[in-house]
Amino acid sequence: xxxxxxxxxxxxxxxxxTLFTLLSIVIAFVLFNYLSAVRVAFSMGVDVAGNDRLMLxxxxxFIQLLPESYQARILSVDxxxxxxxxxxxxxxxxxxxNFFGQFAVEPEGYLNMYPEFLLPDDAKERWYRNRTGAxxxxxxxxxxDWTVGDRIPLQGTIWRTQNGDTWEFTIDGxxxxxxQGTDTSQFLFHYDYLAEANALGRGFVGWYMIQxxxxxxxVAIGDTIDERFANxxxxxxxxxxxxxxQAFASQIGDIGSMMTAIMGAVLFTILLVxxxxxxxxxxERTSELAVLKTLGFTNRGVLSLVLVESLLMAVVGGSLGMGxxxxxxxxxxxxxxxxxxxxxxxRDLVIGAGLILFLGxxxxxxxxxxxxxxxxxxxxxxx
Amino acid sequence: MSDAPESLVQVRNxxxxxxxxxxxxxxxxGVNLDLAQGEYLSLMGPSGSGKTTLLNLIGGLDTPxxxxxxxxxxxxxxxxxxxxxxxxSRHIGxxxxxxxxxxxxxxxxxxxxxLLLSPLSRAQRKKHVATALAMVGLSDRxxxxxxxxxxxxxxxxxxxxxxxxxxxxLLCDEPTGDLDRRSGDExxxxxxxxxxxxxxxxIMVTHDARAAExxxxxxxxxxxxxxxxxxxx
Numbered sequence: 109x110x111x112x113x114x115x116x117x118x119x120x121x122x123x124x125x126t127l128f129t130l131l132s133i134v135i136a137f138v139l140f141n142y143l144s145a146v147r148v149a150f151s152m153g154v155d156v157a158g159n160d161r162l163m164l165x166x167x168x169x170f171i172q173l174l175p176e177s178y179q180a181r182i183l184s185v186d187x188x189x190x191x192x193x194x195x196x197x198x199x200x201x202x203x204x205x206n207f208f209g210q211f212a213v214e215p216e217g218y219l220n221m222y223p224e225f226l227l228p229d230d231a232k233e234r235w236y237r238n239r240t241g242a243x244x245x246x247x248x249x250x251x252x253d254w255t256v257g258d259r260i261p262l263q264g265t266i267w268r269t270q271n272g273d274t275w276e277f278t279i280d281g282x283x284x285x286x287x288q289g290t291d292t293s294q295f296l297f298h299y300d301y302l303a304e305a306n307a308l309g310r311g312f313v314g315w316y317m318i319q320x321x322x323x324x325x326x327v328a329i330g331d332t333i334d335e336r337f338a339n340x341x342x343x344x345x346x347x348x349x350x351x352x353x354q355a356f357a358s359q360i361g362d363i364g365s366m367m368t369a370i371m372g373a374v375l376f377t378i379l380l381v382x383x384x385x386x387x388x389x390x391x392e393r394t395s396e397l398a399v400l401k402t403l404g405f406t407n408r409g410v411l412s413l414v415l416v417e418s419l420l421m422a423v424v425g426g427s428l429g430m431g432x433x434x435x436x437x438x439x440x441x442x443x444x445x446x447x448x449x450x451x452x453x454x455r456d457l458v459i460g461a462g463l464i465l466f467l468g469x470x471x472x473x474x475x476x477x478x479x480x481x482x483x484x485x486x487x488x489x490x491x
Numbered sequence: 492m493s494d495a496p497e498s499l500v501q502v503r504n505x506x507x508x509x510x511x512x513x514x515x516x517x518x519x520x521g522v523n524l525d526l527a528q529g530e531y532l533s534l535m536g537p538s539g540s541g542k543t544t545l546l547n548l549i550g551g552l553d554t555p556x557x558x559x560x561x562x563x564x565x566x567x568x569x570x571x572x573x574x575x576x577x578x579x580s581r582h583i584g585x586x587x588x589x590x591x592x593x594x595x596x597x598x599x600x601x602x603x604x605x606l607l608l609s610p611l612s613r614a615q616r617k618k619h620v621a622t623a624l625a626m627v628g629l630s631d632r633x634x635x636x637x638x639x640x641x642x643x644x645x646x647x648x649x650x651x652x653x654x655x656x657x658x659x660x661l662l663c664d665e666p667t668g669d670l671d672r673r674s675g676d677e678x679x680x681x682x683x684x685x686x687x688x689x690x691x692x693x694i695m696v697t698h699d700a701r702a703a704e705x706x707x708x709x710x711x712x713x714x715x716x717x718x719x720x721x722x723x724x
Contacts, residue, residue: 110607117595399591402552403605403652404580406573484552485544488587 129385130425136378137429144456150363163352164316167343173312192217195314199262210295212302224286231281241280245292383471390475398487418472426464500526505558520715531686533703536712542696584653588665590645592637599633623651643674663695
């Protein structure tokens with residue numbers, strides 16, 4: 109601590125330059141956190157997907173339907189504990205821009221399959237009894253300011269009612285996520301309602317979710333199921349839920365790689381800016397560093413001063429950037445609720461802290477070594 | 492030259508060679524010098540005669556090509572790296588022609604710099620700094636930055652920084668070289684007082700014969716050799 113005033117004063121010997129460098133570091137770490145949140149949003153669910161759950165879809169495409177009768181046959185496979193299904197509804201709420209995921213499900217089976225969806229018991233009971241009832245995630249309810257009891261009309265685009273009317277739902281409950289990454293942007297309603305009221309008739313579902321008793325046998329169980337339906341009109345492809353979610357996210361593009369590339373470019377640029385600032389600062393202080401050495405500061409001491417100064421700049425700028433981005437991200441996702449999650453995972457915060465330390469150290473190393481190599485008599489002769 | 496035990500500084504057969512490409516420059520050629528405890532010595536000579544180089548070697552800022560330098564019984568020509576740095580911080584106070592204060596620090600923080608390397612507490616350091624500033628008559632300028640001080644005041648701060656650790660020896664490289672006559676005289680009086688009243692041994696490099704007269708002894712260097720010894724003041 110006794111050297112802090114010296115380091116702090118040296119850091120701000122050129123206030124404008126230091127402030128601009130700090131500002132660039134702040135912006136770099138705001139971008140780092142913000143892009144992390146975007147990356148998480150686009151890979152939503154991958155990290156929280158259960159490893160004891162399999163996803164079964166039509167072998168041709170995710171949008172091809174599967175027979176409802178498969179449920180009992182899947183359940184009979186050795187190692188399968190439970191099976192439920194989900195069907196994409198694709199309705200429009202007031203305006204096509206108000207997009208959100210709507211799924212026709214078996215209420216009890218679905219909630220048992222996804223314990224991370226937290227719904228009060230009274231809401232569960234209400235939903236189980238109400239055939240036109242629906243439950244919605246917290247972020248979706250907040251997005252449209254919905255409350256329990258609201259009537260929600262959805263215009264069917266894939267599934268039409270038999271008389272062409274709008275589908276009507278009543279909100280029976282609002283679920284929360286057990287984890288930060290749990291998707292709370294979904295609209296869930298009774299499959300029975302869809303099956304009975306749609307113009308195409310019942311008998312088909314979108315995909316199956318399968319709970320297995322031993323995650324280590326996931327691949328073998330999936331292969332067994334797919335073999336069971338091989339050479340049928342509805343061949344299947346089964347994968348772990350994590351692999352499925354990852355593949356789904358990848359359809360948009362490799363968002364993770366893109367974000368990493370952008371963050372890497374930004375941080376590398378800031379590293380150069382910061383190193384240049386430190387280099388200039390040390391070059392300007394040649395005689396001052398020589399004086400410090402004359403007074404008895406060792407080479408190690410001078411190196412430490414330069415490195416700590418560099419680290420201080422990175423820590424101040426990086427922390428401000430991380431803090432500022434946290435405030436921005438706390439305001440919610442920039443699409444107003446379209447993204448199922450928008451947050452910086454703890455792992456990325458740790459990486460951010462590591463990058464701050466790396467930036468501070470790396471930008472101070474070269475100037476620090478220059479300061480160490482400085483010969484007192486040469487430096488004093490130049491003044 | 493005697494090896495009297497009371498000698499604070501003993502320089503023996505000191506050589507310093509610089510190389511500029513293939514050219515060899517013998518800056519010091521077999522210099523012998525003794526400085527007694529509490530002595531005030533001035534070194535004079537033309538530019539390039541080796542005065543500053545000799546001062547740097549005695550202060551452990553540079554290493555000799557040959558010969559020995561002993562200060563307070565320590566063979567500093569045998570020391571290097573951190574050991575030499577620590578020795579310097581305990582035994583030597585430097586006063587520069589251009590003051591070399593850190594512009595971002597106040598006068599008291601500049602004076603505090605050498606004490607940062609000592610084990611003293613903050614309160615003890617503050618007391619030492621106040622004493623040093625009082626000795627140079629700048630107690631009322633403690634919170635001023637170098638840019639807010641005159642040249643003479645800056646040099647006084649430089650002297651306070653040099654004496655704050657109570658060093659054995661003060662090495663002054665043209666301490667009045669950048670000052671007007673009046674400020675220069677004040678600095679010379681201050682150095683004289685430090686020598687007479689506080690017993691500080693001083694070696695001062697100067698071009699100014701009037702400044703050299705303040706010393707108790709003057710030595711002349713020419714082409715890297717001591718040519719004759721001046722008269723005691």
